[in-house]
Amino acid sequence: MVAMVLLSSTGFMNAQHQIEDLQLTYGEELDNDGYKILKIFGEKNDKIFALALKGKKDFALKTFDSETMQIIGTYSIEFPELKDKDLDFEEIYMLNNKIYALGSVYSKKEKTYRLVGTELSEEGVLGNGVILFESTVDKNSQRGSFYYKKGVNENELLIMHTSYFKKEDAFKYELKLFNDNMEEVFSDIDKVQFDDNKKDFDFNIADFEVNFNGDVFLVTNESYRDKKKKEKVEKFQVFAYKREKSYAKEVIDIQVKDKEIINCELMSTNQNTLKLVGFFSSVRESGRANRNLRGVYEGTIDLTGATEPDMHFNDFDYETKEKLLGERKAKKDKDLKPLYRIHSLIEKEDGGLLILSEYAMVIIGDKSGIGPLGVRPITYVTNEIIVTSLNPDGSIAWTNVVAKDQDATVTELSFNIFFIGSSGNVAVGAGFAIPLTTMGKGPEYLSAIPMYEDGKLYVLFNDNKKNMGVTDMDEIKNMGNYNKAIPTLFIFDENGNLERKDPEEILKNELVIRPGVFYRKSPKDYIIYASRKREDKLGRLKLEAEASK
Incomplete structure (x- = not known):
C-alpha cells in the first residue's frame, strides 16, 4: 500500500561555472563536521548566517565570512x-x-x-x-x-x-x-x-x-x-x-x-x-x-x-x-491532473505576472520495523514546471514548459513522517514546505531557482547529463543520482521562446547546487549552497546580463 500526497568573485573565491548570463562562484571547502545546512537566512556585518542540522535534533547556528565564505563559528541551539x-x-x-x-x-x-x-x-x-x-x-x-x-x-x-x-x-x-x-x-x-x-x-x-x-x-x-x-x-x-x-x-x-x-x-x-x-x-x-x-x-x-x-x-x-x-x-x-503547485510568482516589468507551476508529489511507502520506531520511505517528486506569462489585464501572453524529471527518497520515523495540512474535507494550503529534518538528505537537490531581468526568465535546476540539449518532455530522462547532476538553465524571452543552456564542459566531481537552500539578497544576487558527496561549499549566484554580451 502506497499513499500519495499533493503537494525557494573575490580573490578568495574561484569561478565554478558561467552559464549564459548566470555567474556561479564558490568559496573554499567547508569542514566536514557532520552538519548539513538547511537554510541560509541572512547576511549582516560581513557575515552570512545559516541554520544547520546534525542527526535528528542537533540544530545549530552557523556563521560564515561574507568574503571568503569560510566558517566562522558553529553554535548549537x-x-x-x-x-x-x-x-x-x-x-x-x-x-x-x-x-x-x-x-x-x-x-x-x-x-x-x-x-x-x-x-x-x-x-549563538x-x-x-x-x-x-x-x-x-x-x-x-x-x-x-x-x-x-x-x-x-x-x-x-x-x-x-x-x-x-x-x-x-x-x-x-x-x-x-x-x-x-x-x-x-x-x-x-x-x-x-x-x-x-x-x-x-x-x-x-x-x-x-x-x-x-x-x-x-x-x-x-x-x-x-x-x-x-x-x-x-x-x-x-x-x-x-x-x-x-x-x-x-x-x-x-x-x-x-x-x-x-x-x-x-x-x-x-x-x-x-x-x-x-x-x-x-x-x-x-x-x-x-x-x-x-x-x-x-x-x-x-x-x-x-x-x-x-x-x-x-x-x-x-x-x-x-x-x-x-x-x-x-x-x-x-x-x-x-491536480498534481501541480504554484512554485513562484514573479511581477513582470510591464505589470503582468509570470506563474511557475511545478509538478509536485510526495509518495509515502509502507512502514518497516516493529512498533512506533518503524520507518517509512518517502519519495519527493518534482517534475516539469509550467511557465505562464500573463498580460497586465490578466489574459495569457504565452505558455511554455521547463522539462525536468526529478525525485529523491529518504527514510523517516513513522510517527513523524510528514505533516499533511488537512483533515477530511478541511485543508491548509498555506506555507507548504519540506520538513526541516528531511532536508540535507536529498530533497534539497530538487526543484529550481528562477530569476527574472529585462524581460527574460532564467530557470536553473539540476539535471541528468544525458538530457543536455533536450527540451522535449517525452525525451527527458530522470535525474537519477542527484550527486552526479549538472546545472542546467532554461531561458525564456519576452515572447516565451525557449533556449536551453548546459555547461560547455562537464567537470569531473563538480559541485551540485541545492535549489532548496538559498538566500535571495536581490532579484539578481543569491547566496547558494552546493555539494559533492562530503564536500560542501557556499557560493554566490549572480545574474549579469552584460557578461555574455
Missing part, C-alpha cells in the same frame, strides 16, 4: 525548558538584523500548543524567550501546525496557527503579526463551523500575506454542491486587515460561477495591489466539479479601495496540453 518540557525546534528568522529562533511545545494537561520566540546573538547565545502563541487545541494528534510569512521589508513576521476540532466539526485559525522586537502588532482568531450534510464540501485556508505597508491578508475558500439547484457554490473570500484602519477586519467577496477554485496564492505588489493566482476546475451540469486542472486564474484587488477583483480565468491551451499530456489527450481537450 538549545532551548531552555518551558514548564519542564523540551521545546521542539520550529524555525529561524532574521528581522531587521535581529535573529530569532522559534520553538514549540504541547501541554497534555492544559491541551495547549505554545510557540516561543527567542532572540539569538551572532555567537539565547536571550529570554517570549511566548508568542498559547493555542487551545483538541488533543495532541490534532494540535495542528504553525505557518510563517516574513514581511516584504524583512522587519515583520506573520504567523498562523491552525487546528481541527473533530467533535465540534470546527476548524480554528489564529493569525498574529510581530515586529522586529517580537512584539505583537495584530491578532485575529476565528473558528469555522462545518455542515457535514452538504455535498462535496471542502474548506481551504489557501494562503496568507503581509505587504510592505504591514497590511495582513488571508484567503479562504469554502465550496459545496447544491444538489437541488445542480450548482457548485463557491464562498471565495479575502480577509483584509489594514494598518491604517487599525487592523479592522474587511471581507472581500469574490464571485465565482460554474467553476471550482482548486487553490490560491497571494502576492502583494509595489503598486499597492493584491494579486490572487491559482488553478481552477470545470464544473459539470450536475454541479459536481471535475477536480482536474482546467487552467489558471488571476485577480487583482486595488487596496486603495478594497473593491472586488476583476477575475480572469484562462484555460490551458492546446500546445501546453500536447507537451504535458500528448497529442491524443490534447485533441480530446483533457484536463491536467
Whole structure:
C-alpha cells in the first residue's frame, strides 16, 4: 500500500561555472563536521548566517565570512525548558538584523500548543524567550501546525496557527503579526463551523500575506454542491486587515460561477495591489466539479479601495496540453491532473505576472520495523514546471514548459513522517514546505531557482547529463543520482521562446547546487549552497546580463 500526497568573485573565491548570463562562484571547502545546512537566512556585518542540522535534533547556528565564505563559528541551539518540557525546534528568522529562533511545545494537561520566540546573538547565545502563541487545541494528534510569512521589508513576521476540532466539526485559525522586537502588532482568531450534510464540501485556508505597508491578508475558500439547484457554490473570500484602519477586519467577496477554485496564492505588489493566482476546475451540469486542472486564474484587488477583483480565468491551451499530456489527450481537450503547485510568482516589468507551476508529489511507502520506531520511505517528486506569462489585464501572453524529471527518497520515523495540512474535507494550503529534518538528505537537490531581468526568465535546476540539449518532455530522462547532476538553465524571452543552456564542459566531481537552500539578497544576487558527496561549499549566484554580451 502506497499513499500519495499533493503537494525557494573575490580573490578568495574561484569561478565554478558561467552559464549564459548566470555567474556561479564558490568559496573554499567547508569542514566536514557532520552538519548539513538547511537554510541560509541572512547576511549582516560581513557575515552570512545559516541554520544547520546534525542527526535528528542537533540544530545549530552557523556563521560564515561574507568574503571568503569560510566558517566562522558553529553554535548549537538549545532551548531552555518551558514548564519542564523540551521545546521542539520550529524555525529561524532574521528581522531587521535581529535573529530569532522559534520553538514549540504541547501541554497534555492544559491541551495547549505554545510557540516561543527567542532572540539569538551572532555567537549563538539565547536571550529570554517570549511566548508568542498559547493555542487551545483538541488533543495532541490534532494540535495542528504553525505557518510563517516574513514581511516584504524583512522587519515583520506573520504567523498562523491552525487546528481541527473533530467533535465540534470546527476548524480554528489564529493569525498574529510581530515586529522586529517580537512584539505583537495584530491578532485575529476565528473558528469555522462545518455542515457535514452538504455535498462535496471542502474548506481551504489557501494562503496568507503581509505587504510592505504591514497590511495582513488571508484567503479562504469554502465550496459545496447544491444538489437541488445542480450548482457548485463557491464562498471565495479575502480577509483584509489594514494598518491604517487599525487592523479592522474587511471581507472581500469574490464571485465565482460554474467553476471550482482548486487553490490560491497571494502576492502583494509595489503598486499597492493584491494579486490572487491559482488553478481552477470545470464544473459539470450536475454541479459536481471535475477536480482536474482546467487552467489558471488571476485577480487583482486595488487596496486603495478594497473593491472586488476583476477575475480572469484562462484555460490551458492546446500546445501546453500536447507537451504535458500528448497529442491524443490534447485533441480530446483533457484536463491536467491536480498534481501541480504554484512554485513562484514573479511581477513582470510591464505589470503582468509570470506563474511557475511545478509538478509536485510526495509518495509515502509502507512502514518497516516493529512498533512506533518503524520507518517509512518517502519519495519527493518534482517534475516539469509550467511557465505562464500573463498580460497586465490578466489574459495569457504565452505558455511554455521547463522539462525536468526529478525525485529523491529518504527514510523517516513513522510517527513523524510528514505533516499533511488537512483533515477530511478541511485543508491548509498555506506555507507548504519540506520538513526541516528531511532536508540535507536529498530533497534539497530538487526543484529550481528562477530569476527574472529585462524581460527574460532564467530557470536553473539540476539535471541528468544525458538530457543536455533536450527540451522535449517525452525525451527527458530522470535525474537519477542527484550527486552526479549538472546545472542546467532554461531561458525564456519576452515572447516565451525557449533556449536551453548546459555547461560547455562537464567537470569531473563538480559541485551540485541545492535549489532548496538559498538566500535571495536581490532579484539578481543569491547566496547558494552546493555539494559533492562530503564536500560542501557556499557560493554566490549572480545574474549579469552584460557578461555574455
